[in-house]
Amino acid sequence: MRGISKTFPTKRLLLQRFLLAVMLLAAITLMVVDKFQPQLFESSRSRALDIVAPILEMFHNPIQAVHSLYARFDNIWNLQAENARLRLENRQLMQWQAKAMHLDDENRNLRQILLVPESQSVRFVTARVIADPGGTFVRTLAVNAGKRDNVKKGQAVMVAEGLMGQITNVGWRSSRFLLLTDLNSRLPVTIAGTTTQAVLVGDNSQYPHLLYLKNLQDLKIGQEILTSGLGGKFPAGLPVGYIAEIGPNSVRVALHAKVYKQKFVRLTDFGLESVFQGLETAKTRELQNLQ
Amino acid sequence: MIAGFWAETEVFLLRLLPILLCLLLILFNLVNYFIPGSGEIRPILILAGIYYWTIYRPDLMPYWAVFVLGLVMDLLYGGILGLSSFVLLFMVLILASQRKFFFKISFVIIWWAYMICAFGVALCHVLLNWLLIGGGLDGLWQIIIPVFFSTLISIALYPFLHRGFVKIQGALPMPRYVEMVR
Secondary structure, eight states, rough: OOHHHHHHHHHHHHHHHHHHHHHHHHHHHHHHHHHOOOGGGGHHHHHHHHOOOHHHHHHHHHHHHHHHHHHHHHHHHHHHHHHHHHHHHHHHHHHHHHHHHHHHHHHHHHHHHHHHHOOOOEEEEEEEEEOOOOOSOOOOEEESOOGGGGGGTTTTEEETTTEEEEEEOOOOEEEEEETTTTTTTTTEEEETTTTOEEEOOSSSSOOOOOEEEEEEEGGGOOOOEEEGGGEEEEEEEOOOEEEEOOOSOOOEESSSGGGGGGEEEEEEEOOOOOOHHHHHHHHHHHHHHHH | HHHHHHHHHOOOOOOOHHHHHHHHHHHHHHHHOOOTTTTSSOOOOOHHHHHHHHOGGGGGGGGHHHHHHHHHHHHHTTTOOTHHHHHHHHHHHOOOHGGGTTTTTTTOOOOOOHHHHHHHHHHHHHHHHHHOOOOOHHHHHHHHHHHHHHHHHHHEEEEEEEHHHHHHHHTOOOHHHHHHHH
């Protein structure tokens, strides 16, 4: 009995420590592999999200009910001020509506004269935000639409206020999209009303900054930032945000789409293929022809 | 025979409860609460679970479970795969070596030790992410502030989780001696 109590825990301890060492090495190997070949684990990430998506939707319902109740009380409390604001906004929008109709008419006539081909209609899917899996290091959101809803990687994620991000991971019933504030986000943009182009770069803060600006002196706070269409990922003219801060070395942008408010998003297929996707497709076709 | 089978099944499921609780904590962390800033500042609830069960019932939180929970975290949160497993296993290794310190001490000391663990884990996360993702010194500064506040919230929530775990521990089957030795 004494012999057994002496040897059995020791062997068990050794085995446990050996397994621990193996697991630590496995974790380090996974980190290195994921760093250099992130596409290897893409399908695992989308499958994991697909499995928990129904549970997350179940958790989402009571939280959304509480939030709606709070929003209702907030609206009642601020009813008078909100009413005045809406009346003013309505008057402004009626003026814009008349102008927009006139411009639309003029645009159609000019397109007919110049024989410009009709642009393709945009397809979109409305999806509910079911999870905020990001955190400090990764800024992503998950939605309850996937391959079964014709969602594809690279599609734009839009809300009423503007562009919010881009689909990066697609599962069968759920998808993950990268926010414009994420460290890996790069978006070619232009400053509205100018020919100035830049790249909107996320840095995991709420205010991404602009890179490759030629002249900071011409910029003003409040200027609109729109997509430039360069790279072919998104069409030109999608609203992104406005200049919020002009520092000595950097320009910060406040995004129109506020992440915490969004319950529903639009996954929009503009029918565009980015330059890099196009190059990959051409290369694949060339290899197939050679074979 | 049948009664014996159901009794064994019940014991088996109860023994899985701490791991399932930690999985539930991972899912709670995923939910969108529609609060401004809740995306960046997010407490790591699973840390409390792994901390508690490693100290009081290490037989129900084996190393392989910590490894798998870390992998699930990374897969769902979109972080670098293996990073959470590495950091959590490291924390568990240190806790397991210091288990004797946690016997018959007040809750305040346990909470204080949790605070050290939480900051340690946060620091490891920040450094490893910064090394692997990059971002320069500016990038490091952007990460440190939200991580600091996330850690503070994790520490503030610990007493409530601790109380819940204590209640659940009462319902769990007693451990065998050999399983408690690490």
